[in-house]
Amino acid sequence: MTLRIAGIELGGTKCVATLGDSEGRVLEQATLPTTQPGVTLPALSAILAGWARDIPFAALGIGSFGPLGLTPGTTEFGHITATAKPGWRDIDVLGALSGAHAVPCHFDTDVNAAALAEQRWGAAQGLDDFAYVTVGTGVGVGLIVNGRATRGLGHCELGHIRVPRLPGDTWPGHCPYHGDCVEGLAAGPAIKARLGQDHIHAIPAEDPLWNGVAHALAQMCHAMLMTTGPRKILIGGGVANGQPHLRALIEAHVRASVAGYFPLPAEPFILAPGLGDQAGPLGPIALGLHALEAQR
Numbered sequence: 001m002t003l004r005i006a007g008i009e010l011g012g013t014k015c016v017a018t019l020g021d022s023e024g025r026v027l028e029q030a031t032l033p034t035t036q037p038g039v040t041l042p043a044l045s046a047i048l049a050g051w052a053r054d055i056p057f058a059a060l061g062i063g064s065f066g067p068l069g070l071t072p073g074t075t076e077f078g079h080i081t082a083t084a085k086p087g088w089r090d091i092d093v094l095g096a097l098s099g100a101h102a103v104p105c106h107f108d109t110d111v112n113a114a115a116l117a118e119q120r121w122g123a124a125q126g127l128d129d130f131a132y133v134t135v136g137t138g139v140g141v142g143l144i145v146n147g148r149a150t151r152g153l154g155h156c157e158l159g160h161i162r163v164p165r166l167p168g169d170t171w172p173g174h175c176p177y178h179g180d181c182v183e184g185l186a187a188g189p190a191i192k193a194r195l196g197q198d199h200i201h202a203i204p205a206e207d208p209l210w211n212g213v214a215h216a217l218a219q220m221c222h223a224m225l226m227t228t229g230p231r232k233i234l235i236g237g238g239v240a241n242g243q244p245h246l247r248a249l250i251e252a253h254v255r256a257s258v259a260g261y262f263p264l265p266a267e268p269f270i271l272a273p274g275l276g277d278q279a280g281p282l283g284p285i286a287l288g289l290h291a292l293e294a295q296r
Contacts, residue, residue, distance in 0.1 A: 007284025
């Protein structure tokens, strides 16, 4: 039986509310900007309430920017925690969006959600070990190991690791917490800050800036390969999708960095998401299905 699943992708710049089904088809979709919690969350709740009135959905998935509290039973569970986004720290996203709906619900990071969508319907089908990376407003990683998103003290935050810099590059980076972490070197706001301009998609592919961006992301990929060994690394997000040459450049850096020590696939393994721009919006649909399956 095909079921209706509701999903919310709460991103740092925009939110996408999706009504989908258990086959990964989009039935309805609405997009709105991420402004302040008192505006954004009620607007999303109203969309969910409208869908529930028409034909009740069977489950709800919520994928959010982070960091997030993902340990059930703790006071932080369901909340955004140490975010740099003004006004959103300590906000109870899960409670605000799921409280009115007596259906199974699963809450996770937006990148973990997108990774699980790629595993169900996209370029990671049949894989238990892979990574989904988004390079946009931030650098997020959904790291799937043995079929599950990583957990521990917190969720995966590989975008905030510090990596070896290109020789001679002394720019301090743009992350408010770590300066020159991967996100501070390669995310959209970092690129804009470094260049002093807003229109990064107009930067030509041959600009040397992209070599530095690719180097930082490649060092992050190197770390993933040496720790969890993802069979594919899918890279999406606004920066990567707007500069598609980046994926091949990142892979070239990775192969040079690994230097034959690790058995990399002969074919390209740093790829675009199979679901394209819908990987993010379909992620919460995959989370909703996960919530249903967990009850069986």
